[in-house]
Amino acid sequence: MRQHLRVAAGTARLELLRMAGSRALLVLTFFEAVTFLVLVSLFGITGSRAPTALVDQDGGPYARLLASDLAAAHNSFSLRPMDARSAAAALGNGEIAATITIPASFDAEVNAGNTVALPLAVDNVDVDLTDDVQRALPSAIVSFGHQLHLPELRVAVQEQDLLAHDTGYIPYLTVSALTLDALVVAGTLAAVAVARDREARTARVWRTSPASAAAVLAGRLGATGLVSLLALAVTVGCVIAGYGVRVQHPLEMVAASVACIAIFTCVGAWVGAALRRTIAVVPLIFGITLPLYIDSGALEPARFDGEVIWWIAHASPVYYAVGVMEDAFHGLRVTPEPVWLDVAALAGFAVAALTLALVSLRRVEAH
């Protein structure tokens, strides 16, 4: 046992020295980790608050009330007051998504009990954006009517939320992005380390030594896992310091991070052993990561996307990792399964991935 540990420590030291010798690899690794944070942040920004010109040609109290209702319409609009000409130019230039005009006679017409048509110009680039704007306006109008206590409004909505407050979309996304980071960074480093052994034919050299393959592999993966953990720590730092996200359960967060790195390192080793080419492993890991991420409750609880997607999500460790991470950071339950079951599933994945990696390596060496 002691000898195995010594072998593992020796190979870990060797792998760390190798990585230290390739500063470009380390820089790219850390850069890749931050890239995913940027990726999901940009995606999150486009999810709400459509930049919209508000042309208030009336300026009266009712017009101002409607403007404030538009501004408060469930994060739908980022209103930019401007005149009609600037709004038309901005819409034409693609600087805004829509223009809402409150006509000059608005207050007088509302006072007289008449219905006023609110001109809305939409840059209908795609259905999603157009739908968001179309659904948001009635919401603001309903609020306007109820605030004015207009007669004949027969129905109102009485909302009861399960949670005390909504979690912002970007804080939600950045936390789930940490699992994506763990998968890409740990998976890539481990896969490259294993595949490089095949390419450089150093695996054969290992076979001639009396050291066990498991100890050598453990040392290698321990080293790549350590570097991955550092990269993940940097990203967690960015999420906490840069995005102002607070960790509700720090120990759970640390445990989940370590588990993610361990699992994805083993998955990477398996991919590296199976593909045996460094050129293939990086794009492949990157490529499979994104669909796995989207299909794992990273944008909202996976089951909200439908039963089929939810069942498929169970095959991915990212699903359970997102469940644990969202609980650790925000105290949110995003999987119907309890958190302890998510943790247990992660442990199961770790064992399975390590077994697969060992089997693949042995098979390759047997050839």
Next chain:
Amino acid sequence: MRVPWAIARNDLRLWRRSPVAILAALVPPLCMAGMIAVLTASASQQPVALVVQDHGPLAARLTRVIAEDSEAYALRVTDAQTAARELDAQQVAAIVVIPPDFDVRVAQDDAVVGLTLDNVDSDFSDDIRRTVDRSVAEFDAPPLGFLGEQNGAAQGLVLPDVYRVAVAEHNLRQTTVDFLRYNLVPVLVLLVINVGMLGTALLVVHDIERGTGRAMLLMPISRAGLVLGRVLGGALATGAVLVPIVAIGAATGLLRPDAGHWPAIAALLTVTTIAAVGLGLLLAVVLRQTRLVAMGAVTVGTYLFLLGGGFTTLVFLPGWIQAVSRAVPTSYAIDGLRQALFYPGLSGLGRDLLALVVAAVVALGAGVVAISRTWGKAR
């Protein structure tokens, strides 16, 4: 031109014999396309349970309003207990309750519709709030519903409604493109970038790692001929992947532009390919190792994709990111392709092509200088 053609043909052969490299270049864009398909399926509808506890005609009318909005709701009509259980199991994200006294209270202008919401994140929760608000608005003021949007005030017909506000919608474009097709355009550009950049970079790194670049310098051919051959090889490899994919897109109807727009599309894709090949040359010279090139190409490709408008609508982004994206050539490629594929005119095509040509000249020029220097040192 015989020498560059010979090198290009050889590169193309090498590329064809490297299925792993082809796979590496294709996997990220194909997976991005898969991701968009998943997003399309999940982005528009919200799973909501509807509990109808009143059986009067007004409750039935509100039920109909909600049920007919199938674009927004993935609706389950059920009882209160089942709905609560489904909310707990995350089978639905919200419960809408039409209470037992709904009809009576509507007559008194005092009815409420209950909304119990699993407000786990603001994006999803706000979507549901907006949708339920719209249903309630439509109950009291039908013009505020879907049909009113299409046929009401927009056509100059303002019907009186109890909210005293109608919406006269005017769309800037004649066609509204569906989410899937709109977002497949950046994926096509990512494909060009990935294959062009990664393919060229790998061929050059192959030369650097194995020293074949030096061997070629010993041949009685000019350095310009060597570089041109490599550029042609990268471009041909990209074309060999791109042309069948575009043909499949056209045959399946995913890409169906006006017939007169095909030359514009070809021009945009060609210039983007040349820019990608130039970037590939640069990347290979800077990183010089296969694994670094693979990591670098994936990262650069991701930024070019995102900042060019992939998965994002640039207009939503902060001003400084929009300014950065104006310097990113893929934004012009995506813009130009969307214009040519989806809309009747070709407005802005000249600007997009010019920006892409400048980017291609700069990338190719820098790449050629860098590789010439590398080979010069080798000599």
